Amino acid sequence: MSETSGLRHVATFCGQCNCGCPELYVDPAAPEERRIVITDDFGQRIQMSVAQLRVIVDDARAGALDELVGTAGLPAPGLA
Secondary structure (H helix, E strand, O other), rough: OOOOOEEEEEEEEOOOOOOOOOOOEOOOOOOOHHEEEOOOOOOOOEEEOHHHHHHHHHHHHHHHOOOOOOOOOOOOOOOO
């Protein structure tokens, strides 16, 4: 699993199991362009800026990911 020491936990995406769900952290010691950390259950991690995360969140709110979620075998929001 990825090292998360020194990171501030923000969210766990799933959390209904104990399988190492994706998690979102803030690394206050990282340079601004790498401050956001997302880990997954395979031990991988990505780092990005708060501005990059903001674009992802805004695009998701605007529906940019709805079709992808629907094609992944999961119901699109509002269809469950």
